Amino acid sequence: MLKHLWLSAKLDIAESLRARWFLIYALVFGGIVALLFLFGLTESRVMGFTGLSRLLITYIQLCMAILPIFVLITTVRSVAGDREAGIFEYLLSLPVSLTGWYWGKLLGRFITVYLPVLLAMLAAAAWAAFKGLEIPWLQFSYYSALLLALTWCFLGIGMLLSTLARSIDIAQGLGFLVWLILLLFLDLILLGMLIQQQVQQEVIVAIALLNPMQVFRTAAMLLFDPQLVLLGPAAYVILDNFGVKGYIIWAFVYPIGFGSLCAALGYSLFKRGDLP
Amino acid sequence: MIQFENVSKKFRTVTVLDKVTLNIQAGERIALVGFNGAGKTTLIRCLLGEYNHQGTILVKDQAARKQRQQILAHVGFVPQLPPPLKMPVGQLLQFAADLCHSQVERMRKIGERLGLDLDQLWNRPFVKLSGGQKQKILISIALGRDSQILIMDEPAANLDPEARRIFFSLLDECPKDTVMLISSHRLDEVAALVNRVVEMDRGQIVLDDKVADQVNLSHQLHCQIQFNRNEDAFAKALQTWQFSSDEQQLVWQGQIAGADRLRFLGMISRYAGLLAQVQLEEVQS
Numbered sequence: 001m002l003k004h005l006w007l008s009a010k011l012d013i014a015e016s017l018r019a020r021w022f023l024i025y026a027l028v029f030g031g032i033v034a035l036l037f038l039f040g041l042t043e044s045r046v047m048g049f050t051g052l053s054r055l056l057i058t059y060i061q062l063c064m065a066i067l068p069i070f071v072l073i074t075t076v077r078s079v080a081g082d083r084e085a086g087i088f089e090y091l092l093s094l095p096v097s098l099t100g101w102y103w104g105k106l107l108g109r110f111i112t113v114y115l116p117v118l119l120a121m122l123a124a125a126a127w128a129a130f131k132g133l134e135i136p137w138l139q140f141s142y143y144s145a146l147l148l149a150l151t152w153c154f155l156g157i158g159m160l161l162s163t164l165a166r167s168i169d170i171a172q173g174l175g176f177l178v179w180l181i182l183l184l185f186l187d188l189i190l191l192g193m194l195i196q197q198q199v200q201q202e203v204i205v206a207i208a209l210l211n212p213m214q215v216f217r218t219a220a221m222l223l224f225d226p227q228l229v230l231l232g233p234a235a236y237v238i239l240d241n242f243g244v245k246g247y248i249i250w251a252f253v254y255p256i257g258f259g260s261l262c263a264a265l266g267y268s269l270f271k272r273g274d275l276p
Numbered sequence: 277m278i279q280f281e282n283v284s285k286k287f288r289t290v291t292v293l294d295k296v297t298l299n300i301q302a303g304e305r306i307a308l309v310g311f312n313g314a315g316k317t318t319l320i321r322c323l324l325g326e327y328n329h330q331g332t333i334l335v336k337d338q339a340a341r342k343q344r345q346q347i348l349a350h351v352g353f354v355p356q357l358p359p360p361l362k363m364p365v366g367q368l369l370q371f372a373a374d375l376c377h378s379q380v381e382r383m384r385k386i387g388e389r390l391g392l393d394l395d396q397l398w399n400r401p402f403v404k405l406s407g408g409q410k411q412k413i414l415i416s417i418a419l420g421r422d423s424q425i426l427i428m429d430e431p432a433a434n435l436d437p438e439a440r441r442i443f444f445s446l447l448d449e450c451p452k453d454t455v456m457l458i459s460s461h462r463l464d465e466v467a468a469l470v471n472r473v474v475e476m477d478r479g480q481i482v483l484d485d486k487v488a489d490q491v492n493l494s495h496q497l498h499c500q501i502q503f504n505r506n507e508d509a510f511a512k513a514l515q516t517w518q519f520s521s522d523e524q525q526l527v528w529q530g531q532i533a534g535a536d537r538l539r540f541l542g543m544i545s546r547y548a549g550l551l552a553q554v555q556l557e558e559v560q561s
Contacts, residue, residue: 007374011363018362018401090359090414093324094375095348275326 004097008104009111016112021074026116028070032062033120037127052128053136053224056121060143060220063117067147068154068182068213071113072175075158079105080171083162089276098275102267106159114151118144139223146219149255153212156259160266163273182213195237205237212255219251277302277455278323278425283331285318285479292318293329294479302424302453307466309459310476316459317356319476320427323457324353335425349376352418356429356459358402358410365405365413366398376421383420386446387412390439407434419446426450429459432466437517441496441533444469464542468535495534495558501544502527502553510547517543534558 016022036055082088092101121144125135157178165171183189185207194204208214221228228239239247278300285293293315300306308316321327323335325344333340335347361368366380373380387394390412402410411434418426426447432440447456447469460466463473467487475483499519503510506525514521517540519530532540537556544554 004375007371011367011371014367015362085360086355086357087359087361089321089326090353090355090361092326093348093351093353093355094372095345095351096375097345272328274328276321 001097001100004100005104005107008096008101009108010104012105012108013112015078016109019078021077022112022116025070025074025113028066029063029116029120030123032059033124037124052124052133053139055124055128056136056139056143057220057224059121059124060147063147064150064213064216064220067117067150069176069179071151071154072158072161072179073172074113075109075155076162076165076171076175077168078109079159079162080165080168083166083276084168086276092275098271099267102159102270103263106155106263110152110155113155114148117147117151121147142223143220145252146216149252149259150212150216153255153259153262156261156263156266160262160269163266163269182211185211186214186217201237205241208237209250209254212258215251215254219248222248222251277336279332279334280319280323281332281334283319283322283329283333285315285322285327285329292479293322295331296476296479296481298474298481298484300455300457302455304472305456305458305470306472306474307458307460307463307470308474308476309461309463309466311461313478314461314476315479316461316476317429318479320353320429320457320459323427324348324351350422350424352421352423352426354411354414354418354426354428354431356433358407358414361402363402364399365394365402368402368413369417372417373421376417378421383416386420387416389446390415390435390442392416408436408439411435412439415443415446419450423450423454425455425457427457427459430461431458433460437532437536440536441531444533444535464538467538496531497534497537498529498531498557498559499540500527500529500553500555501551503547503550504552505550507547507550510550513543513547531559 033055036058092098121140125140128135158175161174161178162171165174194207208218218228222244226244242250278298280296280298283293283296284291296315296319308319310316318327322329322333323340325340325347328341336350338347340347363371369380369383372378373383384394392409392412397405397409397413402413405413411431415431418428432443435443450456456470458466458469467473471487473483473485473487474481501514501519503526511521511525511528514528514530517530517532519528521528544551
């Protein structure tokens with residue numbers, strides 16, 4: 001099974017590296033870092049942050065905006081697209097284990113999706129070292145781990161949607177819908193309105209805790225804004241209940257757990273349903 | 277070896293397979309024929325363990341869906357439409373060989389016998405190959421491993437006559453107990469390859485016939501055709517079969533695969549009005 005998992009992962013990595021979406025994807029994340037350097041972001045100062053820390057803070061905010069939709073759309077497009085084009089019919093006629101195939105695809109995709117994000121950060125660190133700027137390794141590792149959790153989470157959702165939808169159009173539509181709903185339930189949009197409408201505190205806290213994008217956003221800001229001055233009221237309420245440490249643990253465990261749950265559900269449906 | 281017992285398959289409210297019962301013994305070469313939508317591809321996908329279904333499909337007493345991996349280890353499959361794989365040919369062969377516990381070299385040899393220049397194609401994306409090249413690669417994968425069951429959906433449709441001849445020879449080299457299930461919507465395409473014909477219509481088997489006339493797949497026929505006037509269309513058709521002619525282009529000669537004779541006669545029948553003489557003679561390969 002492990003052999004099939006690795007064969008499937010290798011196949012998916014090679015397919016992704018050849019695909020146009022990956023080129024655009026890698027260019028976007030590399031380009032963000034390059035642009036941030038180019039516009040002299042490391043020279044600016046916000047809330048006491050300057051240098052690479054300042055750049056990383058901006059980078060992670062931008063990642064939150066574009067990473068989930070990128071991961072969702074590319075995953076559902078390629079997986080549902082492969083099925084629609086008849087690729088599943090042929091490759092699954094070979095004696096590959098379904099477990100190895102599905103999780104290998106997930107693993108391969110995770111590597112191709114996460115690597116450009118991480119490499120862009122590493123490139124920024126290398127450039128900062130070259131320029132003689134201090135590298136905040138704790139912040140670097142924390143953000144890398146947060147991005148890993150976010151990537152895994154949306155990859156799991158993407159795999160589930162790909163299994164549920166039988167055509168690219170439906171899969172893509174579903175992916176966009178999920179992203180839009182999660183985006184709306186960020187603290188500054190719907191959660192803020194809910195608080196204004198005096199909806200029960202528990203409901204608001206639950207929504208904020210269950211929205212992986214909100215969890216990521218809050219956790220990312222915690223490092224440079226422990227009082228969450230910049231955030232809306234929902235995150236403030238959450239911190240009162242959980243504390244900083246508790247929330248950071250939740251910010252890693254929940255997205256990875258939720259992504260894994262979605263992927264496992266997708267696997268169960270994939271294994272039980274018609275394959276092509 | 278393969279048993280279909282009351283196999284039904286529905287897509288929403290549409291019944292595509294309706295209580296199909298079929299027993300296939302080792303060594304049988306079956307033409308699965310029927311119009312588009314008759315249920316042939318669905319039956320094949322059920323056998324490959326790709327579809328859920330009602331009823332039972334057993335391959336060597338193993339359930340097709342539950343034990344699909346074990347069963348597929350002995351199944352070579354050539355689909356009707358080549359999948360649009362972007363991976364290079366070399367990677368596809370390596371992937372298939374790794375999964376099937378075979379060697380790339382073995383698949384390469386089959387491909388080369390079919391006329392492929394694999395050194396040249398090795399790094400080219402599979403999807404960018406011509407229809408015939410794709411078909412040859414898929415045949416190489418299916419035959420370049422130890423298969424006890426060969427499932428082929430219009431396998432020779434995109435092949436030129438020479439490649440078809442070699443393909444028939446390759447099938448002839450398979451162990452005698454190999455089961456072949458060859459799907460086609462035209463019986464004349466596959467009739468010479470098989471010893472049993474199963475026809476499907478609207479999800480049911482409407483004909484199940486043993487074919488008495490067995491053709492040796494490796495035999496060749498020498499053919500000489502004489503016709504009463506030169507006709508460009510006929511000349512072009514014969515050139516695709518690699519026939520050569522005299523100066524006046526009135527007498528043509530060439531060799532055809534024994535298994536291709538029905539297809540060949542079908543082709544020349546279109547020009548029956550021009551024919552003065554047709555001679556077919558079996559020769560040793």
